[in-house]
Amino acid sequence: MFRRLLGVAVLAAALPPAQAQESPRAAGGNAFNPGISLILQGTAASSSRDPASYRIDGFAPTGGEVGPAPRGFSLGESEIGIAANIDPNFSGQLVASFSADNKVEVEEAFFQTLALGGGFTVKGGRFLSGIGYLNGIHQHAWDFQDAPLAYKAFLGGRLNDDGLQLRWLAPTDLFLEFGAELGSGRVFPATPNSRNGANAATLFAHLGGDLGVSTAWRTGVSLLRARPEGRAFDDVDGLGNPVTQSFTGASTLLIADFVLKWSPNGNATSTNFKLQGEFFRRKESGALSYDDGTALTGDYASRQSGWYLQGVYQFMPRWRAGLRYDRLDRGTVDAAVPLAGPLASDYNPSRVTVMLDWSGSEFSRIRLQLAQDKSRAGLTDNQVLLQYLFSLGAHGAHTF
Amino acid sequence: MRTIIAITLAAACSPALAALSIFACEPEWGALAQEIGGERVSVYTATSALQDPHHIEARPSLIARARRADLVVCTGAELEVGWLPLVLSQSGNARIQAGERGYFEAASAARLIEVPERVDRAMGDVHAAGNPHLQLDPRNISRVAKALAARMSVLDAQDASYYLERELAFQQRWSAATARWERQAEPLAGLPVVVYHANLSYLFNWLGVRTVGTLEPKPGVPPSAAHLAALLAALKQAPAKAVVRAAYNDPRAAQWLAREAHLPEVVMPFTVGGSERATDLFALYEDSIARLLAVAR
Numbered sequence: 017m018f019r020r021l022l023g024v025a026v027l028a029a030a031l032p033p034a035q036a037q038e039s040p041r042a043a044g045g046n047a048f049n050p051g052i053s054l055i056l057q058g059t060a061a062s063s064s065r066d067p068a069s070y071r072i073d074g075f076a077p078t079g080g081e082v083g084p085a086p087r088g089f090s091l092g093e094s095e096i097g098i099a100a101n102i103d104p105n106f107s108g109q110l111v112a113s114f115s116a117d118n119k120v121e122v123e124e125a126f127f128q129t130l131a132l133g134g135g136f137t138v139k140g141g142r143f144l145s146g147i148g149y150l151n152g153i154h155q156h157a158w159d160f161q162d163a164p165l166a167y168k169a170f171l172g173g174r175l176n177d178d179g180l181q182l183r184w185l186a187p188t189d190l191f192l193e194f195g196a197e198l199g200s201g202r203v204f205p206a207t208p209n210s211r212n213g214a215n216a217a218t219l220f221a222h223l224g225g226d227l228g229v230s231t232a233w234r235t236g237v238s239l240l241r242a243r244p245e246g247r248a249f250d251d252v253d254g255l256g257n258p259v260t261q262s263f264t265g266a267s268t269l270l271i272a273d274f275v276l277k278w279s280p281n282g283n284a285t286s287t288n289f290k291l292q293g294e295f296f297r298r299k300e301s302g303a304l305s306y307d308d309g310t311a312l313t314g315d316y317a318s319r320q321s322g323w324y325l326q327g328v329y330q331f332m333p334r335w336r337a338g339l340r341y342d343r344l345d346r347g348t349v350d351a352a353v354p355l356a357g358p359l360a361s362d363y364n365p366s367r368v369t370v371m372l373d374w375s376g377s378e379f380s381r382i383r384l385q386l387a388q389d390k391s392r393a394g395l396t397d398n399q400v401l402l403q404y405l406f407s408l409g410a411h412g413a414h415t416f
Numbered sequence: 417m418r419t420i421i422a423i424t425l426a427a428a429c430s431p432a433l434a435a436l437s438i439f440a441c442e443p444e445w446g447a448l449a450q451e452i453g454g455e456r457v458s459v460y461t462a463t464s465a466l467q468d469p470h471h472i473e474a475r476p477s478l479i480a481r482a483r484r485a486d487l488v489v490c491t492g493a494e495l496e497v498g499w500l501p502l503v504l505s506q507s508g509n510a511r512i513q514a515g516e517r518g519y520f521e522a523a524s525a526a527r528l529i530e531v532p533e534r535v536d537r538a539m540g541d542v543h544a545a546g547n548p549h550l551q552l553d554p555r556n557i558s559r560v561a562k563a564l565a566a567r568m569s570v571l572d573a574q575d576a577s578y579y580l581e582r583e584l585a586f587q588q589r590w591s592a593a594t595a596r597w598e599r600q601a602e603p604l605a606g607l608p609v610v611v612y613h614a615n616l617s618y619l620f621n622w623l624g625v626r627t628v629g630t631l632e633p634k635p636g637v638p639p640s641a642a643h644l645a646a647l648l649a650a651l652k653q654a655p656a657k658a659v660v661r662a663a664y665n666d667p668r669a670a671q672w673l674a675r676e677a678h679l680p681e682v683v684m685p686f687t688v689g690g691s692e693r694a695t696d697l698f699a700l701y702e703d704s705i706a707r708l709l710a711v712a713r
Binding site: 101104107128130131132133134135136137183184185186187188189190191192193222223224225226229232233234277281282283284285286333334376377378379408411412413414415416 | 463464466467468471472473474475476477479480481483484494497498499501502505506507508509510511513514515516537540541636637638664666
């Protein structure tokens with residue numbers, strides 16, 4: 017037995033290694049260049065209300081880019097992504113976007129561990145937070161051109177704080193993942209600050225799996241806690257005088273999300289269907305100030321919520337159609353001082369969006385999107401836009 | 417009660433007492449790992465023969481399965497570029513990261529054909545390393561089996577002799593079967609066919625089957641009406657014997673062309689599980705050759 021084993025081992029050792037059969041690869045200074053991908057996008061849009069006057073009534077402004085696409089032709093965010101393994105322990109990625117007004121923004125710049133094992137992964141730097149479902153997906157991979165109203169009202173579009181993320185995947189056949197993040201609090205709902213330590217924190221859990229061969233699902237709950245300090249917005253009072261309203265206190269956001277994907281035998285190439293929805297609920301309490309020259313400060317407490325539900329159906333190769341319904345509920349807002357701007361409005365915004373897109377290949381997509389947006393109290397904004405989305409360079413990831 | 421919970425947990429966490437837990441990206445590598453690993457391995461196959469291997473998403477279930485795998489066996493050559501890196505990076509499993517011993521690419525042991533001189537997406541979804549559908553050349557299966565058995569022996573040194581002996585036995589059966597298939601398939605030499613995608617090139621290259629047209633105008637680009645009409649016209653000049661597609665390819669275009677050109681449509685299993693008969697690697701080849709022979713006569 018031993019001799020046979022030895023013989024086999026010698027035989028195996030004497031054979032050339034598998035790699036030796038490979039054709040020789042060019043090895044030069046650029047052999048270690050990272051994967052580079054580029055997203056080009058733009059829109060031609062028309063809307064019945066001026067996008068510059070956009071606001072979500074009933075909710076405090078977030079300061080993020082939440083308005084609809086500008087009227088007429090407009091370059092969307094051009095995005096460049098650079099990613100590679102750093103060494104056997106880490107990988108790194110940078111995603112920078114160039115906006116139409118010639119600004120560069122670092123969307124993501126993070127390292128991630130490869131070798132911790134035991135189901136643990138640590139990410140550090142600036143990254144799209146793991147909360148919710150849509151938050152972790154880059155805008156160009158969304159099924160509609162813009163974010164759901166709930167993302168706009170509660171996260172200013174999305175959460176990409178600077179900080180650390182720890183994730184742990186349970187060793188089970190069912191996908192069960194837990195995550196926690198500590199952040200600087202540089203973005204809404206927190207405020208930039210000069211405090212030591214973390215000023216925003218998240219917790220999330222995801223559960224997912226397959227239902228037979230044709231259906232896959234994922235659901236999750238997330239919690240975001242932040243301590244904004246002097247989170248302010250400017251508006252005008254009834255007489256047109258400038259007013260600043262600012263909030264200091266605790267903000268807790270709860271998100272419940274689900275996504276379900278169906279395709280015949282799990283083969284999404286010809287036809288497939290995707291249903292997703294998320295529910296947001298935010299509780300804020302602390303002190304609100306109203307400053308029209310004389311500052312008034314008083315107790316503030318609010319409970320607000322919102323949700324969206326969307327379905328996208330690929331009815332034949334290349335063609336997809338989608339429908340999305342958005343709804344925000346102003347809930348209860350109790351303040352001991354006057355409320356300013358959109359926050360003063362007792363209004364529940366809603367929106368209906370339909371889209372049709374055509375993908376010439378995996379790397380190109382042209383989309384027509386129509387929306388009836390009732391974000392402004394008593395006003396209906398009818399929006400039509402045509403969008404192109406092109407992906408160049410390194411192959412994009414097929415995120416679930 | 418506590419014991420029951422402990423047992424249930426243990427059962428849930430280790431579905432088999434097998435030494436090696438293998439995550440196979442495609443059914444052919446799942447089948448090959450099973451041939452070599454016998455009862456000492458537990459194999460999870462991430463995709464089925466009815467799924468387009470180019471368009472898989474990093475589903476939660478795949479990430480969960482990769483979490484506990486000791487060895488990932490995939491094709492490589494960029495076939496899984498859209499989803500495997502994501503599965504690996506989210507698995508939190510250090511053993512199976514690219515470059516580790518628990519990461520095995522069949523393409524590293526196989527001989528690839530149709531390596532493009534240059535790559536440009538204007539040519540469609542081309543793979544810089546060559547055609548990745550390498551499992552339909554039996555010589556590639558043999559090469560991959562050798563490299564895979566060596567890798568499994570390294571990962572599970574205790575069972576090394578078991579794996580290597582099983583591999584030798586497999587190689588003997590496989591070379592005998594290959595010689596038999598080559599004899600059986602002699603009538604296929606020069607058989608002109610139209611194929612959906614260049615996913616049967618290795619089989620055709622091995623058997624001398626001639627591809628006279630593809631339903632996809634460019635790799636990964638779905639057939640268009642204009643391209644199909646041009647193909648139909650071209651078939652009048654240079655007739656083919658059959659319209660051939662893999663089980664996972666969209667049937668509509670192939671059926672349309674077969675009807676219009678009065679040709680039989682041949683649905684190839686493409687990989688293990690792609691037809692009722694193709695239950696293992698041997699049956700996959702037997703069924704593939706039988707289906708082509710049926711239209712060659």
